[in-house]
Amino acid sequence: MADDAWAQAADSQESSQLTEKLKDVKIDPEKKTPEAAAGGSGDGDDKAAGSSTSGAGSSAEANGEKPEDGDEKAPSPEEVSFLRKVLRERLVQNKNEVEIMQKDPNSPLYSVKSFEELNLPPDLLMGVYHMGFNAPSKIQETALPMLLADDKTNMIAQSQSGTGKTAAFVLTMLSRIDTKKPYPQALCLAPTMELALQIGQVVEQMGKYMEGLKVAYGVRGNKVARGQKLNDHIIIGTPGTVLDWSLKLRVLELKKVEVFVLDEADVMIATQGHQDQSIRIHKNLSRSCQMLLFSATYDDPVMAFAQVVVPDPVIIRLRREEESLDNIKQYYVTCENRDAKFRALSNIYGVVSIGQCMIFCHTRKTAAWLAEKMKGDGHAVALLTGELMVEQRVAVINRFRDGKEKVLITTNLCARGIDIEQVTLVVNFDIPVDQYGQPDCENYLHRIGRTGRFGKTGLAINMVDGPRSMSQLGKIQDHFGKKIAKLDTEDAEAIETAVGEQE
Numbered sequence: 001m002a003d004d005a006w007a008q009a010a011d012s013q014e015s016s017q018l019t020e021k022l023k024d025v026k027i028d029p030e031k032k033t034p035e036a037a038a039g040g041s042g043d044g045d046d047k048a049a050g051s052s053t054s055g056a057g058s059s060a061e062a063n064g065e066k067p068e069d070g071d072e073k074a075p076s077p078e079e080v081s082f083l084r085k086v087l088r089e090r091l092v093q094n095k096n097e098v099e100i101m102q103k104d105p106n107s108p109l110y111s112v113k114s115f116e117e118l119n120l121p122p123d124l125l126m127g128v129y130h131m132g133f134n135a136p137s138k139i140q141e142t143a144l145p146m147l148l149a150d151d152k153t154n155m156i157a158q159s160q161s162g163t164g165k166t167a168a169f170v171l172t173m174l175s176r177i178d179t180k181k182p183y184p185q186a187l188c189l190a191p192t193m194e195l196a197l198q199i200g201q202v203v204e205q206m207g208k209y210m211e212g213l214k215v216a217y218g219v220r221g222n223k224v225a226r227g228q229k230l231n232d233h234i235i236i237g238t239p240g241t242v243l244d245w246s247l248k249l250r251v252l253e254l255k256k257v258e259v260f261v262l263d264e265a266d267v268m269i270a271t272q273g274h275q276d277q278s279i280r281i282h283k284n285l286s287r288s289c290q291m292l293l294f295s296a297t298y299d300d301p302v303m304a305f306a307q308v309v310v311p312d313p314v315i316i317r318l319r320r321e322e323e324s325l326d327n328i329k330q331y332y333v334t335c336e337n338r339d340a341k342f343r344a345l346s347n348i349y350g351v352v353s354i355g356q357c358m359i360f361c362h363t364r365k366t367a368a369w370l371a372e373k374m375k376g377d378g379h380a381v382a383l384l385t386g387e388l389m390v391e392q393r394v395a396v397i398n399r400f401r402d403g404k405e406k407v408l409i410t411t412n413l414c415a416r417g418i419d420i421e422q423v424t425l426v427v428n429f430d431i432p433v434d435q436y437g438q439p440d441c442e443n444y445l446h447r448i449g450r451t452g453r454f455g456k457t458g459l460a461i462n463m464v465d466g467p468r469s470m471s472q473l474g475k476i477q478d479h480f481g482k483k484i485a486k487l488d489t490e491d492a493e494a495i496e497t498a499v500g501e502q503e
């Protein structure tokens with residue numbers, strides 16, 4: 001493929017020829033970011049992006065509720081600076097069980113190489129150990145030797161949730177920058193502000209020993225003056241703001257960027273608003289810029305598109321049966337309706353004590369309803385939906401991170417990327433569906449991947465409330481080829497066994 005394939009693809013897209021060029025690549029044109037759907041021009045900046053934004057399909061919608069669309073008010077700069085402060089929390093330290101899994105050749109954490117063998121500069125190696133990492137995971141071990149080589153390799157990489165993709169691309173960015181050069185040399189785009197800030201923390205922690213390292217957050221509300229030249233080395237942001245910064249306000253020169261990363265690449269490609277913005281940014285990068293796409297999921301059309309726009313990529317892809325992790329046990333419970341789902345949840349909580357739990361609902365309204373019901377039952381519950389101010393959202397996540405609440409009730413907003421080690425249970429109160437009411441396998445995998453992070457065990461419980469959701473879950477089970485076993489929530493022993501397996 002020609003070196004400037006992405007630029008050509010971008011040009012073609014702008015002149016509406018991309019459809020012809022990619023006629024076999026069917027990316028859903030309706031998949032819009034919430035703001036794009038609302039006609040806005042900023043970042044979609046929401047995990048609901050790439051998921052259902054308008055359609056039907058769940059019992060919640062049958063009740064006349066709208067699925068979470070995640071629209072939000074733009075944060076003020078004060079809010080952003082507050083967010084950055086509250087987001088500074090320690091990262092996970094290595095545990096014995098992780099080390100055991102790192103010795104198992106069948107584990108995605110299996111590794112035979114050490115970080116020393118990657119020939120990292122000493123300050124970066126110190127940063128890695130500062131994170132508590134002893135050995136690279138499989139994706140790190142496989143990708144890093146190529147990514148760090150002098151000859152810049154483009155890559156489209158897939159690895160299961162919680163297996164250390166962030167560190168792989170962060171190390172690549174850090175290894176490519178020269179802190180003596182006072183301008184942005186690495187650019188990472190993520191679909192939400194929360195994720196951009198989380199990635200930035202990893203950059204800051206891993207780059208702790210790199211003298212003079214500066215990181216800027218290209219997220220809404222983080223204002224820069226037109227014409228001001230950024231002297232930060234790494235920019236992490238959401239596509240709309242970074243597009244504004246680079247093409248409108250011209251505070252960074254895309255041509256000088258050495259590494260370009262798309263995290264959650266599938267959602268960045270498949271979601272209309274993100275795709276347009278990402279392509280515009282990329283077409284202004286230099287031809288020698290290294291391009292990395294990372295995600296736990298790529299459906300076939302997205303992968304096909306990615307291969308058209310990334311020049312000569314190395315592709316690391318999982319087989320379908322490898323996509324879901326064996327350390328996350330999956331169950332379903334059958335209930336008659338929403339109230340019965342709540343009772344089933346209460347039964348689970350009545351029988352066993354659970355570490356921390358994330359509960360996913362299809363709509364804000366169901367999430368708010370469930371939060372009230374659980375509070376009424378005496379649970380310390382946090383509610384995180386797109387209608388909260390960003391500042392509140394981050395504060396809620398951090399309270400949950402700190403264990404102040406044991407239960408986080410949310411929507412697809414938190415389906416991707418959020419890395420909270422202590423989450424032992426994920427409940428799909430509603431089965432994830434797309435805007436056509438079809439099972440959303442990608443979001444299913446991202447949701448359950450909020451537990452079982454980096455080798456820990458986890459439990460996912462799906463609540464079905466009739467033949468429709470049963471059939472949706474059945475399709476998800478068939479898609480991944482992993483058994484989702486029935487759990488009887490009236491049977492205390494069965495619950496104890498299920499929960500006990502992941503303790």
Ligand SMILES: Nc1ncnc2c1ncn2[C@@H]1O[C@H](COP(=O)(O)OP(=O)(O)OP(=O)(O)O)[C@@H](O)[C@H]1O
Nearest residue numbers: 092133135136137161162163164165166296417454
């Ligand atoms: N080599 C390592 N040794 C120990 N812990 C690690 C290592 N690499 C990453 N981790 C930790 O594993 C956790 C999960 O990593 P990360 O968030 O990068 O996963 P991910 O693959 O990006 O997942 P997702 O697809 O859900 O975004 C993080 O807390 C991270 O600090």
